[in-house]
Amino acid sequence: MTLTKEVSNVKEQGKKAKKAAKTLCLLTTDEKNRALLTLAQHLEENYEKILEANERDLQKGREQNFEEAFMDRLALSKERVHEFAEGLRNVAKLDDPVGEELSSWTLDNGLGVKTVRVPLGVIGMIYEARPNVTVDATGLALKSGNAIILKGGSSALHSNGAIVDVIHEALDQTKIPRDAVQFISTANREATSELFTMKDEIDVLIPRGGASLINTVVNNASVPVLETGIGNCHLYVDHDADVKKALNIIINAKTDRPAVCNAAETLILHEEWLQSYQEELKKALSDAGITVHGDDKALAVFNDGYKAEEKDWKEEYLSLDLAIKVVSNIDEAIEHIEKYGTKHSEAIITENAEAANKFTTLVDAAALYHNASTRFTDGGALGFGAEIGISTQKLHARGPMGLPALTTVKYVMNGTGQIR
Amino acid sequence: MTLTKEVSNVKEQGKKAKKAAKTLCLLTTDEKNRALLTLAQHLEENYEKILEANERDLQKGREQNFEEAFMDRLALSKERVHEFAEGLRNVAKLDDPVGEELSSWTLDNGLGVKTVRVPLGVIGMIYEARPNVTVDATGLALKSGNAIILKGGSSALHSNGAIVDVIHEALDQTKIPRDAVQFISTANREATSELFTMKDEIDVLIPRGGASLINTVVNNASVPVLETGIGNCHLYVDHDADVKKALNIIINAKTDRPAVCNAAETLILHEEWLQSYQEELKKALSDAGITVHGDDKALAVFNDGYKAEEKDWKEEYLSLDLAIKVVSNIDEAIEHIEKYGTKHSEAIITENAEAANKFTTLVDAAALYHNASTRFTDGGALGFGAEIGISTQKLHARGPMGLPALTTVKYVMNGTGQIR
Structure with a gap:
C-alpha cells in the first residue's frame, strides 16, 4: 500500500x-x-x-x-x-x-x-x-x-x-x-x-x-x-616527453584529488622513456604514496607493485592506486585507450607536436590534453562559473x-x- | 545457424x-x-x-x-x-x-x-x-x-x-x-x-x-x-486570424504533401472565428478534398464529417484527413497541443502579436510558427542544403x-x- x-x-x-x-x-x-x-x-x-x-x-x-x-x-x-x-x-x-x-x-x-x-x-x-x-x-x-x-x-x-x-x-x-x-x-x-x-x-x-x-x-x-562523469582517464608519456613536465603532471593528475572523475587512473609509458627515467619516476610515485598495478614490463621496474589484471585497466580507482602499462609506440597507447577509456579526459605528454596532434585527433574523448594535467576538465577550472556535470556522451552536450x-x-x- | x-x-x-x-x-x-x-x-x-x-x-x-x-x-x-x-x-x-x-x-x-x-x-x-x-x-x-x-x-x-x-x-x-x-x-x-x-x-x-x-x-x-520526425502538427486559428491567411495556410499545410511529417494533422479553431468564417472554411476544405474528423462543435458546421475519437487527436494521418477541435480560448488550444503534440511543428494564425508570442513561448516544440505553414520545417526549405532528418528531441540537436x-x-x- x-x-x-x-x-x-x-x-x-x-x-x-x-x-x-x-x-x-x-x-x-x-x-x-x-x-x-x-x-x-x-x-x-x-x-x-x-x-x-x-x-x-x-x-x-x-x-x-x-x-x-x-x-x-x-x-x-x-x-x-x-x-x-x-x-x-x-x-x-x-x-x-x-x-x-x-x-x-x-x-x-x-x-x-x-x-x-x-x-x-x-x-x-x-x-x-x-x-x-x-x-x-x-x-x-x-x-x-x-x-x-x-x-x-x-x-x-x-x-x-x-x-x-x-x-x-x-x-x-x-x-x-x-x-x-x-x-x-x-x-x-x-x-x-x-x-x-x-x-x-x-x-x-x-x-x-x-x-x-x-x-x-x-x-x-x-x-x-x-550521461556524466565516469572517468577512466589515461596519461600517455611518449618517448619525447620532458621528464619534469611528465613527473609533475603524473603526480598532479593522480594525487591532487584522487576521488574525482578527472583524476588519472592509468599511466601508459613509452618503453624508451621509461628506460631513461625509471629512477626519477619510481621515486616520484613512491614519495606520493602511489600503489602501482603494472604489466610485466612495468613490474620489472616497479618491483613492489601488483600485477595488473584485466579489471585494473577498466577500473576507476578513485584512490592512490595507478595502473601502469608499457608500450613500444603511440599506436599501442591509442589502442589501449580506445579499448578501456570512458571518453572523458585523455592526455599525452610529449615534446613532439606531430605525436600530440595524432593523439588529440585520433583519441575519441570529451577532452584531450597535450602537456597538461587531466584535472582541468572542470567547469570551474575552465571558467564556466559552475557546472551541472561532465558529459561523456556525444549527443550533443x-x-x-x-x-x-x-x-x-x-x-x-x-x-x-x-x-x- | x-x-x-x-x-x-x-x-x-x-x-x-x-x-x-x-x-x-x-x-x-x-x-x-x-x-x-x-x-x-x-x-x-x-x-x-x-x-x-x-x-x-x-x-x-x-x-x-x-x-x-x-x-x-x-x-x-x-x-x-x-x-x-x-x-x-x-x-x-x-x-x-x-x-x-x-x-x-x-x-x-x-x-x-x-x-x-x-x-x-x-x-x-x-x-x-x-x-x-x-x-x-x-x-x-x-x-x-x-x-x-x-x-x-x-x-x-x-x-x-x-x-x-x-x-x-x-x-x-x-x-x-x-x-x-x-x-x-x-x-x-x-x-x-x-x-x-x-x-x-x-x-x-x-x-x-x-x-x-x-x-x-x-x-x-x-x-x-x-529521434526524428513523428509529426502530429497542429494549426491553431485564433479569433483575430486573417481569413485569407488562415485558409491558405490550412490548405497548404494539410494538402501540399500530406504524407510528410511537417504536414498538419489537427486544426484547432477559436469558436468565434469559426462562427464568422464557417462558410469560407467549409468550402475551402471541401474543394481540397479534405475529410473532417471533428468534435461536436466542429461537426455542427462540418456536418458531413466523422466524429473525432481519442485516436484522431493522436494520429499522424499522413493523408487528406484532418481532425478539427473547437476551443473557446488560446489556453485550451495550448493545452490540447501539449497533450497530443509530438513536439515537431506547431502554428498559430492570428493578427494579435501578444497571442502569437504567448503561443510560441509556451508551446514546447522544435518549430513554432506565427502566420505561416508548418511545411517550412525542412532543411531544404530553410537553406541547410540537405538534412538527415528532423529531430523531435531536445538533447541537443x-x-x-x-x-x-x-x-x-x-x-x-x-x-x-x-x-x-
Whole structure:
C-alpha cells in the first residue's frame, strides 16, 4: 500500500514540476537572479536547522560505519552552508542562456526564422549522498529556467530534506513557484525507477555519482539521459616527453584529488622513456604514496607493485592506486585507450607536436590534453562559473556542462501568410 | 545457424565501420568532396544496374499488392538516379563542419583551450523502403567524416544493395575506405535488434520512417538515438486570424504533401472565428478534398464529417484527413497541443502579436510558427542544403538537422606542463 502511494506521488510531483516549468520559462533574468539571492540568504539564516538534520544523517552513518571519505562529503558545517549560498550568488552572476538568439535569417519569401535558446523543461537529478548537489543543481536548473526533481542518496535524506524545506520557504518570497523544486523524500528504489520512465513529465535525467549509479540510469531509463562523469582517464608519456613536465603532471593528475572523475587512473609509458627515467619516476610515485598495478614490463621496474589484471585497466580507482602499462609506440597507447577509456579526459605528454596532434585527433574523448594535467576538465577550472556535470556522451552536450547545456533550442518562424 | 552467422556479421560490420571512421576523420574537405563527386558520377554511369535491381523489388511489391504511395517511393528511374547524384554534388558544395573551431580561450596559467567540431564516428541509419535515403544519408555521413551502417526496409533490399555496390566500387577510387559504408543485406529483424545494442561500434542510431519504426528504435536501443520526425502538427486559428491567411495556410499545410511529417494533422479553431468564417472554411476544405474528423462543435458546421475519437487527436494521418477541435480560448488550444503534440511543428494564425508570442513561448516544440505553414520545417526549405532528418528531441540537436548535427565537439587543451 505504502509503496504504491509513494510511487504515484512521484508521478504527481513530476506533473507539478512540469506545470511550474511553464511559469518559470516566462520569468525575466532579473526575477530569477533575485530568487537565487533570496535562496542564498535563507540558507545562511537557517543553517542551524540544516545542521540539525545533517547530524541525524551523520549519526546514522556512524552507526553503519560508513567510510571516512563518505562521511566527509556528507558532513555540513556553518562554513559549508555559507559556501552553498556563495555558489548560488555566483550562479546569479552568470549570463542567462534563456532567450539567447543563436541565429536568425529571412527566407526569400519573407518568412523570418530564428533559433532561440529555451529551457529543457524539467530536469531529474539523481545523485549520491552529497548535500551540496541539492543546492548546486537547484541553482543551475532555476537560473536556466528549468524545474528540477531531486532524488539524492538515502544517507543524506534528512540533510537534503531540510535544505529543500528552506529552499521552499525562500521560494515563497520569489516569483518562482515552490513546485519548481521537487524533492523525492522516500528512500525506496521504486521511486527512482519511476523517474526512469516519466517521459511525459521529465525532459532529461542527470545521474551524478559513481559508475554503478550512472550505469543503472543509462541502462534503465527511457527518459533521455545526460550521461556524466565516469572517468577512466589515461596519461600517455611518449618517448619525447620532458621528464619534469611528465613527473609533475603524473603526480598532479593522480594525487591532487584522487576521488574525482578527472583524476588519472592509468599511466601508459613509452618503453624508451621509461628506460631513461625509471629512477626519477619510481621515486616520484613512491614519495606520493602511489600503489602501482603494472604489466610485466612495468613490474620489472616497479618491483613492489601488483600485477595488473584485466579489471585494473577498466577500473576507476578513485584512490592512490595507478595502473601502469608499457608500450613500444603511440599506436599501442591509442589502442589501449580506445579499448578501456570512458571518453572523458585523455592526455599525452610529449615534446613532439606531430605525436600530440595524432593523439588529440585520433583519441575519441570529451577532452584531450597535450602537456597538461587531466584535472582541468572542470567547469570551474575552465571558467564556466559552475557546472551541472561532465558529459561523456556525444549527443550533443560534451565535456563540462554549464548553463547552456541545460537549455535546448526552438525555431521560431514569423510569417505574413507564407505557404509552400 | 544462419541466424547466428548473420547476427555476428552485423557486429563484424560495425567493427569495420569503426575502423574506417578512424581513416575518414583524417581526410581533408577536398578529399571528401572529390569522393562525393566520384560517387555521383558512378551512380549515373551505373543507373541501368540500379534500375534492374529496382525492378526486382517492384515486381515483388506488385505481387504483394503494396499500396500506390509505397510503390511510388520505391520506384527508381534514370531521372531519379540523376537526382541522387545531384544531391551528392550539393552536399559536396556544403561547408564542412569538421575541424571548425567553435571557441578558444587561454586560462590564466597559459593553458590553451579550444572546442573543435569532430565527427560522431559511426552512424547507424535505420529506414523504410526508400532507396533515396541510402544515397542521401551516405553523402551526409561521409561529408561529416562519419562511417555509416545502412539498414533499409526489406522491400528495397535489391535496390539498396545495387546502390551500395556502385558506391563501394566508386569508393575504391577515392581516399574513403569502402568499409566506411556498411550495408546490412539481410532482411531479418534480429540484425536490426543487434544494431540497437552495439554501443562499442555505433555512436548514434537515426531511425527514419513512420511512427512504429521510430518508436521501436527509441524504446529498444541502448545506443543513443537521434529521434526524428513523428509529426502530429497542429494549426491553431485564433479569433483575430486573417481569413485569407488562415485558409491558405490550412490548405497548404494539410494538402501540399500530406504524407510528410511537417504536414498538419489537427486544426484547432477559436469558436468565434469559426462562427464568422464557417462558410469560407467549409468550402475551402471541401474543394481540397479534405475529410473532417471533428468534435461536436466542429461537426455542427462540418456536418458531413466523422466524429473525432481519442485516436484522431493522436494520429499522424499522413493523408487528406484532418481532425478539427473547437476551443473557446488560446489556453485550451495550448493545452490540447501539449497533450497530443509530438513536439515537431506547431502554428498559430492570428493578427494579435501578444497571442502569437504567448503561443510560441509556451508551446514546447522544435518549430513554432506565427502566420505561416508548418511545411517550412525542412532543411531544404530553410537553406541547410540537405538534412538527415528532423529531430523531435531536445538533447541537443533539435529541428531540421544538417551536417553540424552529425558532429560533436572535442575540447583540445595545449599546455606546457600545467597542473592544478
